[in-house]
Amino acid sequence: MQDRFFLRKRLNTSLYCALLFLITMAAIIITQYDMVKGFTSIPKAAEWAVSNFYPNARAMTRLPNILDSLMETLLVSIAATTVAAIFAFFFAILGSTTTGVGGVFSLLSRWIATLFRNIDVAAWSMILLISFGQSVMTGYFALFFGSFGFLTRAFMESIDEVSNSSVEALRATGASYFSIIVHSVIPSSIPQLISWILFMIETNIRQATLIGILTGTGVGFLFSLYYKSLNYSSASLVVIAIIAVIFIIEAVSNYVRRVIL
Known part of the structure; x- marks a missing residue:
């Protein structure tokens, strides 16, 4: 056998x-x-x-401009992720099997999360280019929509996994719906939610660079500009700056995860 x-x-x-x-x-x-x-x-x-493909002395003179564009990309990524996390939390509460109100609201919440999650950020960028053109808002909303779909799904699974037993205990005592959310769901699932938010920020910083090439903004636009003008030294400096920032953000997020988990 x-x-x-x-x-x-x-x-x-x-x-x-x-x-x-x-x-x-x-x-x-x-x-x-x-x-x-x-x-x-x-x-x-x-x-x-x-x-x-290496930075020379002339490329180093462009470092302040590269850092300014990189900071813009970083702030847009963080802003899009944090705002998306707020909306995703409320949709996750409605769509969760543990805390969902059931019926059409739970079904609609899950359907919206699935729709936004399955459309790639690059596709969102091309769709939004029609409305906003090549601007920072295009990149912001593209990252927002992609983050919203992913985080809603991740938050639903985290709430269902962590909060099930405590929610049932509070329901047995006759606690109200909002008391269950405030005193059970949020305290028990907040470490996992923060971990997902940090992961999404890391991902969005990488994706924002590619989106910048499409939207003509941020550090991605600088890389495209230098590369297309055959200024490979400056383009390599952009790549090195992006890699350094990604390592720093990842180190910070790993430290925060170790503290909260």
């Missing part, structure tokens, strides 16, 4: 690997991708990056 189980498991693994291989080969044939040329071009690309 045990041998049959492991045999079936190995057979399933072999079938999955074979299917993945067939899909990969079909994609290579359809796109006419030259694997040999692709692998042999890696050393040349690395050599070009080492010889061209």
Whole structure:
């Protein structure tokens, strides 16, 4: 019996690997991708990056402008995430199986969260470009909508996982709905909610750079401007500044998680 189980498991693994291989080969044939040329071009690309993609003295004179744009991108990311978290919390309360009011409100809350979560931030940027054009508001609302959908779903799962037993205990004592939210749901789930918010801020800082290329704002626009003008030294300085900020934000968020969890 045990041998049959492991045999079936190995057979399933072999079938999955074979299917993945067939899909990969079909994609290579359809796109006419030259694997040999692709692998042999890696050393040349690395050599070009080492010889061209590094900041020089002239690029360092642009560092204040890069830092200003980077600060703008950082603040927009934090603002979009925090405001989205406030809306997401109320929608999560309505859509949660533990605290939801049920009926059409819970169904509508879950449907809205699913809709906003499944539309990528880049798609939101292109949609909003029609209304707001290339401006900071376009990037802000794109990050807001994407964060709202993701955080609503994450908050729902956190509330259902952490608050179930305490909510049932308060209901047994006859506590009101708002008392349950204030005295049970918020205190028991707030560490997880803050952790999700910090994670979303880290993600949005990365995404805001790409959105800036589309919306013509922030540090992403500077990178696109320098790169298209063949100013690779300044473009590399933008990349280094972004990586440094991401590491700093991640270190701070990890410290906060260790404190609150």
